[in-house]
Amino acid sequence: MPFTPRTPRVVAARRLQRRREREATRRFLVEGPQAVREALTRPRTVVELFGTPDALDRYADLAAAAAGADVPVSEVTDEALAGLAETVAPQGLVAVCRHLDVPLETALSRRPRLVALLAGIRDPGNAGTVLRTADAAGATVVVFAGDAVDPYNGKCVRSSAGSLFHVDVVRHRDPDAVLVAARAAGLTVLAATGHGEQDLDELADAGRLAVPTAWLFGSEAHGLPRELAEVADAGVRVPLHGQAESLNLAAAAAVCLYASARAQR
Amino acid sequence: MPFTPRTPRVVAARRLQRRREREATRRFLVEGPQAVREALTRPRTVVELFGTPDALDRYADLAAAAAGADVPVSEVTDEALAGLAETVAPQGLVAVCRHLDVPLETALSRRPRLVALLAGIRDPGNAGTVLRTADAAGATVVVFAGDAVDPYNGKCVRSSAGSLFHVDVVRHRDPDAVLVAARAAGLTVLAATGHGEQDLDELADAGRLAVPTAWLFGSEAHGLPRELAEVADAGVRVPLHGQAESLNLAAAAAVCLYASARAQR
Secondary structure, eight states, X not given: OOBOTTSHHHHHHHGGGSHHHHHHHTEEEEESHHHHHHHHTSTTOEEEEEEOHHHHHHTXXXXXXXXXXXXXXXXXXXXXXXXXXXXXXXXXXXXXXEOOOOOHHHHHHTOOSEEEEEESOOOHHHHHHHHHHHHHTTOOEEEEESSOOOTTSHHHHHHTTTGGGTSEEEEESOHHHHHHHHHHTTOEEEEEXXXXXXXXXXXXXXXXXXXXXEEEEOBTTTBOOHHHHHHSSEEEEOOOOSSOSOOOHHHHHHHHHHHHHHHHO | OOBOTTSHHXXXXXXXXXXXXXXXXXXXXXXXXXXXXXXHXXXXXXXXXXXXXXXXXXXXXXXXXXXXXXXXXXXXXXXXXXXXXXXXXXXXXXXXXXXXXXXHHHHHHTOOSEEEEEESOOOHHHHHHHHHXXXXXXXOEEEEESSOOOTTSHHHHHHTTTGGGTSEEEEESOHHHHHHHHHHTTOEEEEEOTTOSEEHHHHHHTTTTSSOEEEEEOBTTTBOOHHHHHHSSEEEEOOOOSSOSOOOHHHHHHXXXXXHHHHHO
16 A cells, blocks of 8 residues: 555655754655656665655656665655655655765865855755756855755755755855865865956956866855955956846856856866 | 725736736836836836835935826835735835837847847746846847746846846747847847757857857747757857756856857957
8 A cells, every 4th residue: 555644654754844854864855756866876865765656657767776775665645745745746756865965074085176165045946056057067066154055955956956966065054164174175265246356257368267166155135244255265256247236146156157167178 | 195905006006916917008017126216217117106105205216206207106005015016025115117128120220249039938037037147248138039928027027136127128929030030130149058069168269159149048948949949040058067967047048148248348
């Protein structure tokens, strides 16, 4: 018999929709076949897979991959699946995964050449989009620093479109300590800010984007705290050619990270 | 006495939250002092300004600017304002504005050097973000083509952060006709697509982004229809350096438009 919304393991998994439960158990939920597939490519990440009978039949390769990795695969009713999923059309699959962030020291020891540091970003959709963009631009480390959104928030996971599983995700309470460690690891820290003294194009023209770089991005609402921006090697502004007063976070991150990617080739 | 939610002019304005009413009257709503300020800088755009007594006092310069332009300014109750606004904290001001899109021919006759063509984009937040990014990158024309989102949708207006008032907005039913007209106006049409045969960086290296360019972007969910991409001068892909399979629309638009902006300087 498929599990129902009242089956204890379903009830336990559903609690992971709350941040406190995710922190306590160091587990989180991913939904949909694409995200489940990404999660299964990482060793010891998926703890349990739930699926409707239809979905487990349609995605038999994923069910087999899970079973082959000794991950319990359980049939659930449509109602139980709907309760586990946060989207309207999760395509019948939800997996419980282990947190996958690594210590800052581990991530930096791999000598990344492009890093994104998110300081105090609160919007999970924005955070996930920046994760995806950073991955696309070739960044291999994304740090959630300070009082930031939980990278395992369902909306962040979905917006990252799998990139949460591709890069080294780091969580750290203290943005200042992250900057110090990044510089000690040989990264130039560039703070993206509308008030930056350096123009992004001029930095590119001067060949200063070719070095290993950590880009520091602040929150959508408040930007970067001044004291944090001042610790960076430079404050950098994306040029505004029209009448817009600023770019939104995801767009600014895309332009900055891709400028570095192009210079580093 | 301030207008209440039941005052006929408030009732009429509130109907503009629906697309059908916006189309029928060619009017729309903007909320918050920053957007109202932008709207007031354009001649004959604001039709009516509603504000709570507090807000009209706090933003007396806006109330005076409206009155000076013969725009009726009306006090409304907090409840009436809350009904007119779609956000939780609209800061007490909502204006009724006239649609401001211009015919395609008018926009092209101004010889734009950078244009964004949005084909079939459905998400209003994405559309507004692309408007904002296009403006920031120096594009002076943004075309909503085909079965696209209404640019006067409240979420699009808010996401554009004022850029709706900065660029020439064009609405056109037929994306093919827009492409033909853009090329006739001397614009190179580049279709941004994950399957594009040209790499963005290689185009930039070859100096091919310095010419007047119209970037064609497709919907988040379905990308560009093949037959439309084939009519473009080139299909262009943003390079993916990491493991991400794609960029989201707003990030791809930011990278493409800023690549042109940099090449055109």
